[in-house]
Amino acid sequence: MTQTSLDAAALDAADPLAAHRDRFVGAAGPVVYLDGNSLGRPLRSTAARMTAFVEEEWGGRLIRGWDERWFEQPLTLGDRLAEVALGAGPGQTAVGDSTTVLLYKMVRAAVAARPGRREIVVDRDNFPTDRYVVEGVARECGLTVRWLDVDPDGGMTTDDLAAVLGPDTALVVVSHVAYKSGYLADVAALTRLAHDAGAWILVDLCHSTGAVPVALDAWEVDVAVGCTYKYLNGGPGAPAFGYVAARHLADGTFAQPVQGWMGAADSFTMGPSYAPATGIRRLLSGTPPIVGMLGLADMVELVAEAGIEAVRAKSVALTEYAIALVDRDLPDVRLASPRDPAVRGGHVTLAHPRMREVTAVLWERDVIPDFRMPDGLRLGLSPLSTSFAEVAEGVAAIRTALDG
Numbered sequence: 184m185t186q187t188s189l190d191a192a193a194l195d196a197a198d199p200l201a202a203h204r205d206r207f208v209g210a211a212g213p214v215v216y217l218d219g220n221s222l223g224r225p226l227r228s229t230a231a232r233m234t235a236f237v238e239e240e241w242g243g244r245l246i247r248g249w250d251e252r253w254f255e256q257p258l259t260l261g262d263r264l265a266e267v268a269l270g271a272g273p274g275q276t277a278v279g280d281s282t283t284v285l286l287y288k289m290v291r292a293a294v295a296a297r298p299g300r301r302e303i304v305v306d307r308d309n310f311p312t313d314r315y316v317v318e319g320v321a322r323e324c325g326l327t328v329r330w331l332d333v334d335p336d337g338g339m340t341t342d343d344l345a346a347v348l349g350p351d352t353a354l355v356v357v358s359h360v361a362y363k364s365g366y367l368a369d370v371a372a373l374t375r376l377a378h379d380a381g382a383w384i385l386v387d388l389c390h391s392t393g394a395v396p397v398a399l400d401a402w403e404v405d406v407a408v409g410c411t412y413k414y415l416n417g418g419p420g421a422p423a424f425g426y427v428a429a430r431h432l433a434d435g436t437f438a439q440p441v442q443g444w445m446g447a448a449d450s451f452t453m454g455p456s457y458a459p460a461t462g463i464r465r466l467l468s469g470t471p472p473i474v475g476m477l478g479l480a481d482m483v484e485l486v487a488e489a490g491i492e493a494v495r496a497k498s499v500a501l502t503e504y505a506i507a508l509v510d511r512d513l514p515d516v517r518l519a520s521p522r523d524p525a526v527r528g529g530h531v532t533l534a535h536p537r538m539r540e541v542t543a544v545l546w547e548r549d550v551i552p553d554f555r556m557p558d559g560l561r562l563g564l565s566p567l568s569t570s571f572a573e574v575a576e577g578v579a580a581i582r583t584a585l586d587g
């Protein structure tokens with residue numbers, strides 16, 4: 184980057200998405216928020232939508248709401264999310280549960296679909312919940328976890344995966360964007376490798392959905408999950424989403440273990456035993472969290488309006504800017520994320536032995552990054568709500584804290 188391109192005000196003035204920032208609560212300051220990949224800011228429209236929901240839809244329609252809209256809402260919102268941000272056709276995505284619970288359902292379903300195969304591949308740097316679920320299912324089903332060591336400042340490459348795949352592999356579990364390093368995995372290539380070995384792939388999209396374009400259908404991914412409280416701004420505890428490829432729904436291979444009435448063939452027949460619904464409804468278990476879908480629905484429409492490619496362009500510009508400032512002002516800090524934007528998602532991690540204490544100091548000063556073990560300060564740059572000025576203030580605050 185040239186010197187002039189390090190001018191935050193000029194970059195904000197030239198940002199075609201800058202006007203969207205006004206739509207978020209608090210984006211005008213004073214908090215410098217650099218943790219949108221743990222919890223996105225709320226949209227202003229969400230407050231009005233929540234009030235209207237309580238007064239009109241819930242308060243007015245009462246139980247009729249289920250017949251009128253809520254029963255289908257996990258699937259209609261899933262379809263819209265799929266269209267806007269997942270590169271997936273209709274009928275394959277449902278909203279509900281937490282990411283962790285959906286991971287459990289997906290891992291169980293995937294290993295059941297590959298009978299006789301004994302191994303689940305997952306990398307040691309994947310998010311804890313992914314690793315813990317895999318460990319739990321392996322124990323429950325008498326399988327083995329094949330742990331993959333990957334570059335901690337990167338993530339799972341095709342070479343890493345090719346080295347461990349074999350006739351015993353049932354499933355590969357990978358994050359599209361690694362939660363610590365921000366490494367952006369080549370999911371299309373990893374999927375081809377897994378399929379060549381006869382395995383399924385499960386992709387965790389928590390850190391990419393809403394910031395990085397995803398093409399689940401084109402990549403031929405088998406199953407995927409993701410959360411909606413990061414770049415989809417659904418709010419704390421907003422429900423996750425799950426995707427199951429149409430081919431696995433059509434041939435009935437997909438069977439998840441939490442058999443509940445909302446995923447049954449006819450919920451209101453209330454019959455003596457469970458028969459799964461056809462299609463993606465079979466991913467559901469109990470009553471879906473309709474209230475939790477309100478904020479997310481607003482943000483999906485904003486991503487549609489902005490366009491996911493434009494969102495990605497801003498995301499790349501923000502992370503490039505952060506790295507350029509780090510190179511100039513923080514020579515004592517190690518970039519623990521890929522330098523190449525083609526293999527980097529929406530966040531950047533900076534390593535230094537004092538980052539835990541630096542993060543605590545920054546939080547006291549209303550500058551909010553995240554700390555991730557062992558020594559990483561993570562800048563999560565939410566493309567529609569983060570300004571270049573915030574990035575500049577954040578990096579300057581790190582310098583001050585390190586010097587203090």
Ligand SMILES: Cc1ncc(COP(=O)(O)O)c(C=O)c1O
Pocket residue numbers: 281282283284310312313358362387389390410423
């Ligand atoms: C990659 C990844 N998977 C899963 C989760 C979380 O799962 P849950 O939404 O169930 O807390 C996170 C972050 O919280 C994450 O970064």
Ligand SMILES: Nc1c(O)cccc1C(=O)C[C@H](N)C(=O)O
Pocket residue numbers: 220221222362363389420
């Ligand atoms: N999901 C979170 C939560 O419920 C509380 C605090 C933080 C989080 C996070 O999102 C952590 C995040 N997935 C991460 O990558 O670190």
